[in-house]
Each structure stands twice: as C-alpha cells, then as structure tokens.
Amino acid sequence: MSGPAPRVVETLNGALVRLFDERPSLHLLGEDVLDPYGGAFKVTRGLSTRHPDRVLGTPISEAGITGVAGGLALAGDQAIVEVMFGDFAALAFDQVLNLISKSVTMYGDRVPMPVVVRCPVGGNRGYGPTHSQSLQKHFVGIPNLALYETSPFHDPYAQLAEGLDHGPAILFEDKVLYTRRMYRDGTVDEHHRYELLGGPTGWAHVTPVDAAPADVVLICPGGTAHRALEAARLLRDRGLTAHVLVPARLYPPDLEPVLPLLAGARLVAVAEESTAGGTWGAEIAARVHARIWAELRAPVLLLSSADSVVPTAPHLEAEVLLGAGRIAQEIEAAAARTLPARAPAAPAGPVAAAGPLVDPGSHASAPAAAAPDTVAPEGVEPVAGxxxxxxxxxxxxxxxxxxxxxxxxxxxxxxxxxxxxxxxxxxxxxxxxxxxxxxxxxxxxxxxxxxxxxxxxxxxxxxxxxxxxxxxxxxxxxxAAVPEPPAAAPPGPDARTHVLDRAQQGTAAVVTRAHQEVPAAFAAVEVEVDAVLARLRTLSDDTGAEVGLPEAVVKAVAAAHPAFPHLFGTLLDERTVRLADTVDIGVTVDAGNGLYIPVLRDCAARSLTDLSDDLMEFRMKAFRGEFTAGELSGGSLSVSLNTEPGVLVVQPIVMWPQLCMVSVGGPLTRLVLTEGTPTPATAVTLGLAYDHRVVNGREAVAFLRVVADALHDPEQLDKLID
The missing domain is CATH 2.40.50.100 (RNA polymerase II/Efflux pump adaptor protein, barrel-sandwich hybrid domain)
Structure with a gap:
C-alpha cells in the first residue's frame, strides 16, 4: 500500500461515513457536530452534509443527549453520541448506568440497545483539569456495557460496528492520537512489528523485529501505546526485551489469546493514564492472577498517573501524567525483584543434593561474592556487593x-x-x-x-x-578528553551566582566540543515566504496536521541533498568525508527547560505532515524532558529554528561530527516592488554555519539559494508539498 498511513482522526471519520452509508437508521448526536465545524476534533466533518436529517446538533446537555440516544434505540433506531470532552461523560453517567445499560435486560427479554457514546479523553494537550481526564475506570464493571478504546493498530469501524451490534458501548478516544498515523501492514518502526490476536477487536501484539522472547509484557490502552513503545526502546537499551499488548476492547476483556504470552514473561505490567485505585489495570491484574497465578514470577505491576488533577502548565502536566521514562524505570526496578522461573516439580524420593536457596526478596541477578580461591572470568571485575x-x-x-x-x-x-x-x-x-x-x-x-x-x-x-x-x-x-580545569575560588559572601541545571550542562559540553573541533564559517540569504506560508495553511486545513515553516525548511534542506551530498556527511580524516545513506536532520527544540536537538529520520522520503507529527511529538518530549540518547543522535545535518517575530539572523554552532547547521530567523516585513507598486512581503533569513575544511563560501551560498528557491519558487514549492 503506497502513501502515508491515514491519521487516526481520518480513520474515525471514514468509519462513521461507512456506518452511515450502511445503516439507514443510524443517527449521530452531539454539540457542534454539524458542518462546517464538524466537531471539536473534526471527527464528524462532512457527515451532516451527507446526511443532514440524521446528524443532529444538540444543546449543551450531555445527560439529555444520551437520554435521547437511549430513546432512539428503544424505538428501533441506532445512535452514536459524541461527548465533546470525555470529562463531561460524568454528566451522562446516570443515563449510561440507569437507562441504556439496564434497558438491555430489565424487561424480561433481551432488548437491543445499539448506542455508542464517543468520548475524547486524556491529557498531554495542556487543556487543564476539566478537559484532560481519563475516566475509563469509572465505567468498568457496569453490566451490559462494553468499553473500547481507539488505537493506532485497530480499525475503529470494527469497534463501532461491534459496539452498535452488541451495545450499549463507550468508545474512548485519546486526544493525542487524533493527529497520529495509523500503523499498518504489521510494521510499527524499524525496531518493532505487530500482529492482531483475537480478531479485529482483539489485541495488537507488538514485538521486536528480531522476535526476541519477552522479559516483560506491557499491557496498555491505545492512548498510552506510544509511551509504552518508547518505554520498550528504553528497556531494550537496558537489557530487557518488552512486548506490548494493546486491546481494542477494554471491557469485558478477552484474555484467552494472550495468556500464553503472559505466563512466559518475567514480569507483566499494565500502564494507563488514569489515577490509581479501582482502575482498568486492577481489573486486568485480578483476572490474570486468577487464571495463571502459578505461572507468574511476580504480581502484575500497575502503573498510573499521579494522584492529582491534571494541571494546565505543560511542565506540571508532565509531572502528573504517566510518561515513558517512568514506565521504563518502574519496570526495570520491578524486573530486578522477580522470582526465578518455577522449575517442574521434582520426582518423589530422596534428593541427592540441594542447591542454594534464594530469598524471594533478594536481587537474584546480583553476582554472589567470589570465594577466596575463585578467579573472575576474563574481562569481568569481581564484586562483593x-x-x-x-x-x-x-x-x-x-x-x-x-x-x-x-x-x-x-x-x-x-x-x-x-x-x-x-x-x-x-x-x-x-x-x-x-x-x-x-x-x-x-x-x-x-x-x-x-x-x-x-x-x-x-x-x-x-x-x-x-x-x-x-x-x-x-x-x-x-x-577524559578535556583536562580538569583548576578549581575556581569560592564566591564571596555577597557574590550572586547562577547554577546551570543538568540540561544546560549537557548543552555546554556539546557546544564546547563543537567549538574545539570545527573551524566554522557562516553565510546567510533572505527569502520571501508568503507563498509557502499560504500553501502550508491550506495543507493544515486539509489534513488536520499543524504544518508550518519549520517543516517546510527541513523538507527543503532534505531536497538539496542530491546536489550537495558532502554537506550531509562526516569528516573521517583530513581528506575523506563519509556520506550519509539517508537524510536524517536534527532540529532544535527548547521548551524552556533546556536545548535539545532530536533527529527527524529519512526526511527526503517522508511527507510534510509526517515530519509535522514527529516535530509535535518532539515538542511534547521537550516539555517532559523525556528524550532518549538514540533520538538525539545520528543526524547528518541540523536546523536551528528561531522563528519568533523580529529575529533577524542567527549564527548557529556546527554540532560535531556534522559539517553544517542551517538556521531559520523570524518573520520580517519587507516592502517589495510588485509591478512598480510597493507591497509588504514576509521574509526570513536562512543561515548556514559550515565546516570550512569541507565546504567553501561559494558552495555554502549555492546551497542556501537552492533551499531558498524551494521555499519561494511556485513550481518547486509544489514538489516540496506534494
């Protein structure tokens, strides 16, 4: 299948279009769901135009909307309810608990109740305490009510169709997924693949590409899946292989397809964004304990967000919500405490010899103290602790x-x-x-x-x-490569000091080495960007992605690679440059807690919207300080983004061992002559810091002109965006 995978929001919209075409009695009710608005997150875009009599805009009353949906179902129709923010599902709880779920069985015969309530949930968007909660746990265990959650692995059509056919149901949609791409064809990334277990509304089983058996099985709903995958990458670097299980249906869960995997793991963990206590994860743990307690090497580990409302400030929100770093840290600590695998029962009769007993609370993986006459294996240091x-x-x-x-x-x-x-x-x-x-x-x-x-x-x-x-x-x-500097005299009693935090200390170390290693020069050109900005606004409206000038500059730089391959290389010695196989470009991200330069992979082959997705993820990781070393390494060239208004020009530092770094200034207003008439135009300054051992000034300016033309010339602009 060619072309980028659709975004989750596009897949949801397509599922609704298909259901409305197939089911003439289906209605959709919600606030602001009519065109041209199409819902707060654009999931219902186009539906009211296609089916004006069956897509109903409603007053602001979640209880009223859900009650009407229940009435439609009792009268023989079908209904999907959109709750604008999942937090407001609390206002519909009475109708869910006492009408649509009970009506199925309280009249003597089983009554069809084809109602699905859609709830956008979750944080990491800075929406604050009343628009960021994950309320799934409050609906677990209600008789006759099924719970689903969208994921990048599962087709929402199957979830919605099953929910209507066996309703009532709630479909939880984590808001951070809307702009993300679906996974398809069994591929997640270069490190992971997946398969579906138990059918289209079963489990997505994510494994390493080398099919290594699981040390840890991490169970998570779809909104936490990307954090779980990032945690799996962190754990891999720490010597633990993690498999990830993502269900399409949260409740009632069907554990049969995954029980063998859980039984063979060193540790089973459940990660979810809700606060602890009465959680979906606790329900999963209770069922796993009841089914395979004898095979488990440790109790199921439950991971949740902090016991707090969700703050609006991004740095505080990141402290509260469960992140990849904490998932990996707690799993690593718990794995160190797991019991050894249970051995088969010994045959009856006398035992010839007994091995050492292991205290279940001890760290069995720690080497024992060496006896006085033993010799540590070659290359291994003997330790006693x-x-x-x-x-x-x-x-x-x-x-x-x-x-x-x-x-x-x-x-x-x-x-x-x-x-x-x-x-x-x-x-x-x-x-x-x-x-x-x-x-x-x-x-x-x-x-x-x-x-x-x-x-x-x-x-x-x-x-x-x-x-x-x-x-x-x-x-x-x-x-160490750099000699220890002499100790500075302590400041006097009245001295004022500023202590660098850890992130800035890391930045200082990197730029110091860059200055020592690279004899840098600098060139700059100015380019008018009104045309590209207009095209990017249209692209954003059409796709739902937030595509801006940074993504366009990265794409334009990548497009210049065939003409200037040595600018994307690494200097091996005084006369040899190793050329890059793919165009991997670092971008500067600073959320106020330190400068990071994460790397966008394979920029030449990927679309602007794909790059936009990665950049949005990088900005969120910068807020949380959750970058891994792998995400910050391997770039063949970097781009310094300084797009605040009024920034005239920025001279960046070449990040050794790279050879070049492009800088982008802020928008500036210029007067240009258009058919003899002065006209305002928006321009930015493109700069290039370059290693003068490899790149000369003439090449630097020629490279900048190629990048500038890609951002300004209409014909090249079409190629860039397409």
Missing part, C-alpha cells in the same frame, strides 16, 4: 563520560535513587540505583567508562573503609 554497571545508552558510543556523582561515596541510597550522571555523545543521562544499599564508587568523575564496566557497588552494610574514586588509569577507564 550489588554491582552498578554502565548500561548501553545508545548505538553510537561504546564509552560514556562520568560527569557527576549524585550520591556521595559511602552514602546510603534507596532503590531507584539517582546515583550518577553520564554523558553520551549527544545527551546527559542519569543512572539510578538498582537496589538499596551503601554506595562504594569505583569510577571517578571525568573518566570514560565502557559499556558493562563497573561504576559502583551497593552493600547492605556500610563499607569498612570508604574508597577514594580511582584515578583515570583504573581498569575500564580512560583519561
């Missing part, structure tokens, strides 16, 4: 720089406490304690430690003598 080893944080580096110990040598720490900050080639990451204990540091700040090498140990009792951090010549460490 619980080891803290350097994890693999990305696919580009084999060594990482120890920046700062966050706990002092000899200090007592709890499991999950942050121990040390390490720097990869693109990011600063924290490593947490895998167990509680007293810390003994083995790796000094300023040393580079290889993956798998020992950073520290954790002891149940304080070490008899605290260890001084070893010199850079200790096993597994090499001298």
């Amino acid at each position: 619980v080891p803290v080893s350097m994890p693999k944080l990305n696919n580009n580096d084999t060594d990482y720089l120890v920046l700062q110990w966050l706990a002092e040598d000899g200090a007592e720490v709890a499991e999950g406490d942050p121990l040390v900050e390490v720097e990869t080639s693109k990011a600063v990451e924290e490593i947490a304690a895998p167990a509680a204990g007293h810390l003994r540091v083995h790796a000094a700040e300023g040393t580079e430690i290889g993956v798998g090498k020992l950073l520290a140990e954790l002891f149940a009792e304080p070490p008899t003598t605290p260890s001084a951090p070893p010199a850079a010549t200790s096993p597994g460490a090499t001298a």
Whole structure:
C-alpha cells in the first residue's frame, strides 16, 4: 500500500461515513457536530452534509443527549453520541448506568440497545483539569456495557460496528492520537512489528523485529501505546526485551489469546493514564492472577498517573501524567525483584543434593561474592556487593563520560535513587540505583567508562573503609578528553551566582566540543515566504496536521541533498568525508527547560505532515524532558529554528561530527516592488554555519539559494508539498 498511513482522526471519520452509508437508521448526536465545524476534533466533518436529517446538533446537555440516544434505540433506531470532552461523560453517567445499560435486560427479554457514546479523553494537550481526564475506570464493571478504546493498530469501524451490534458501548478516544498515523501492514518502526490476536477487536501484539522472547509484557490502552513503545526502546537499551499488548476492547476483556504470552514473561505490567485505585489495570491484574497465578514470577505491576488533577502548565502536566521514562524505570526496578522461573516439580524420593536457596526478596541477578580461591572470568571485575554497571545508552558510543556523582561515596541510597550522571555523545543521562544499599564508587568523575564496566557497588552494610574514586588509569577507564580545569575560588559572601541545571550542562559540553573541533564559517540569504506560508495553511486545513515553516525548511534542506551530498556527511580524516545513506536532520527544540536537538529520520522520503507529527511529538518530549540518547543522535545535518517575530539572523554552532547547521530567523516585513507598486512581503533569513575544511563560501551560498528557491519558487514549492 503506497502513501502515508491515514491519521487516526481520518480513520474515525471514514468509519462513521461507512456506518452511515450502511445503516439507514443510524443517527449521530452531539454539540457542534454539524458542518462546517464538524466537531471539536473534526471527527464528524462532512457527515451532516451527507446526511443532514440524521446528524443532529444538540444543546449543551450531555445527560439529555444520551437520554435521547437511549430513546432512539428503544424505538428501533441506532445512535452514536459524541461527548465533546470525555470529562463531561460524568454528566451522562446516570443515563449510561440507569437507562441504556439496564434497558438491555430489565424487561424480561433481551432488548437491543445499539448506542455508542464517543468520548475524547486524556491529557498531554495542556487543556487543564476539566478537559484532560481519563475516566475509563469509572465505567468498568457496569453490566451490559462494553468499553473500547481507539488505537493506532485497530480499525475503529470494527469497534463501532461491534459496539452498535452488541451495545450499549463507550468508545474512548485519546486526544493525542487524533493527529497520529495509523500503523499498518504489521510494521510499527524499524525496531518493532505487530500482529492482531483475537480478531479485529482483539489485541495488537507488538514485538521486536528480531522476535526476541519477552522479559516483560506491557499491557496498555491505545492512548498510552506510544509511551509504552518508547518505554520498550528504553528497556531494550537496558537489557530487557518488552512486548506490548494493546486491546481494542477494554471491557469485558478477552484474555484467552494472550495468556500464553503472559505466563512466559518475567514480569507483566499494565500502564494507563488514569489515577490509581479501582482502575482498568486492577481489573486486568485480578483476572490474570486468577487464571495463571502459578505461572507468574511476580504480581502484575500497575502503573498510573499521579494522584492529582491534571494541571494546565505543560511542565506540571508532565509531572502528573504517566510518561515513558517512568514506565521504563518502574519496570526495570520491578524486573530486578522477580522470582526465578518455577522449575517442574521434582520426582518423589530422596534428593541427592540441594542447591542454594534464594530469598524471594533478594536481587537474584546480583553476582554472589567470589570465594577466596575463585578467579573472575576474563574481562569481568569481581564484586562483593550489588554491582552498578554502565548500561548501553545508545548505538553510537561504546564509552560514556562520568560527569557527576549524585550520591556521595559511602552514602546510603534507596532503590531507584539517582546515583550518577553520564554523558553520551549527544545527551546527559542519569543512572539510578538498582537496589538499596551503601554506595562504594569505583569510577571517578571525568573518566570514560565502557559499556558493562563497573561504576559502583551497593552493600547492605556500610563499607569498612570508604574508597577514594580511582584515578583515570583504573581498569575500564580512560583519561577524559578535556583536562580538569583548576578549581575556581569560592564566591564571596555577597557574590550572586547562577547554577546551570543538568540540561544546560549537557548543552555546554556539546557546544564546547563543537567549538574545539570545527573551524566554522557562516553565510546567510533572505527569502520571501508568503507563498509557502499560504500553501502550508491550506495543507493544515486539509489534513488536520499543524504544518508550518519549520517543516517546510527541513523538507527543503532534505531536497538539496542530491546536489550537495558532502554537506550531509562526516569528516573521517583530513581528506575523506563519509556520506550519509539517508537524510536524517536534527532540529532544535527548547521548551524552556533546556536545548535539545532530536533527529527527524529519512526526511527526503517522508511527507510534510509526517515530519509535522514527529516535530509535535518532539515538542511534547521537550516539555517532559523525556528524550532518549538514540533520538538525539545520528543526524547528518541540523536546523536551528528561531522563528519568533523580529529575529533577524542567527549564527548557529556546527554540532560535531556534522559539517553544517542551517538556521531559520523570524518573520520580517519587507516592502517589495510588485509591478512598480510597493507591497509588504514576509521574509526570513536562512543561515548556514559550515565546516570550512569541507565546504567553501561559494558552495555554502549555492546551497542556501537552492533551499531558498524551494521555499519561494511556485513550481518547486509544489514538489516540496506534494
């Protein structure tokens, strides 16, 4: 199947169109669902034009809307209700509980109740406490009521059709999914594939492409699926293989297709965005415990958002809502506590020898203390406590720089406490304690430690003598590339100071290296962008994506790759440039809590709307500070976005080992002559910082002209957008 996959909102709209064409008695009721508005999230766009007598705009009364839908069903019709925000489903709860669910069986015979209530739910959009809740748990367990949730894996037509045929039902639609693409053809990304278990309203089973068996099975509804997939990537870098299960129907759940997978896992976890207590995840856990308790190696782990209303401020919202980082962290900690796999029952009779007993509460994965006469295997350091080893944080580096110990040598720490900050080639990451204990540091700040090498140990009792951090010549460490600067004199009593946070310290390390490594030069041109801005507004209206100048610049830069391939390369030595296989472009994102440069992959082959989806996700991750090292590495060229009004020109820093960085200034108003008449025009400045060892000024200006023409010339603009 060619072309990009449709967005979830387009698939929902297509499902409604198909259902209305197939079912002449179907009605849709809701607030502002009529054209041209088409609903708050444009799911019903075009329906009232096609079926003006069956799509009904209603007053603001969720209870009234749902009651009318129940009446239509009792009279022999079918009805879909759109609740503008799922939070307001609380106002319809009485009609759901006491009318449409009970009417099925309280008259002696089973009465059809073909009603589906659609509820946009969830946070991560900055809508605040009364427009961001996930209310699924409040409807679990109501007799005769089925619950579904949209996902990027499942066809909503199947969910809506089944809900109408076996109703009543509620379809929860996580708002963050509306602009995301559906997955199709069994492919998620380069790391994951999926298959459907139990039919079109069953489970999506997401596995690594290498089909590695599951250490962890992570169950989540569709709105949490992208966070679960990101957590799976984080866990893979930490040595745990996670499979993800996403149901089309939340309740009643059909566990039969997935029980064998759950029984074979080291840990089963359920992640959902609702607050804890009486949750859908608790219902799943209770059913799993009842069915396969004997095969489980640990109780099902339940993961929910914080016990709080959902704040409006993005940084506070990110603290409350369950994110990928916390999912991975809690799963990693719980996996360390799992029991060993249960062995088959031993045959009756005398036992020849008994092996060591394992305390279920102990960390079975920690190496035991070596006996005095034993020798550690080659390349493995003997340890007596619980080891803290350097994890693999990305696919580009084999060594990482120890920046700062966050706990002092000899200090007592709890499991999950942050121990040390390490720097990869693109990011600063924290490593947490895998167990509680007293810390003994083995790796000094300023040393580079290889993956798998020992950073520290954790002891149940304080070490008899605290260890001084070893010199850079200790096993597994090499001298840091930058010598330790002399200690600065402490500020006086009246001195005012500003302490850099961790994100800014990471930025400082990267740009310092860039200045040391790259002899940079700079060129700039100005380009009028009124035409491209108008075309992008039309594209946004047509697709529902928020497509702007940043996406167009990235696409124009990618389009210049065939003519200037060496600008997208890496300098191997004084005369050799390694050329990039794909055009992977980093973009600057700063949400006020640090500068990040995540990488948009394969920009030349992807559409503007696809790039827009990724950029929107990057902005949300910047708010939450949830980037992985892999997302921040591997770019062949970067773009610095500085599109606030009035920004004239920006000279960026070339991010070693790249050779170039494009900058985009803010919109400026210029007067141009149009057939002799002064006319206002919008222009931006495009800049290029470049490694002068590889790129000369003439090439730099020629490259900028090609990019500028793609943003200005109508013929090239059509190719760019199409």
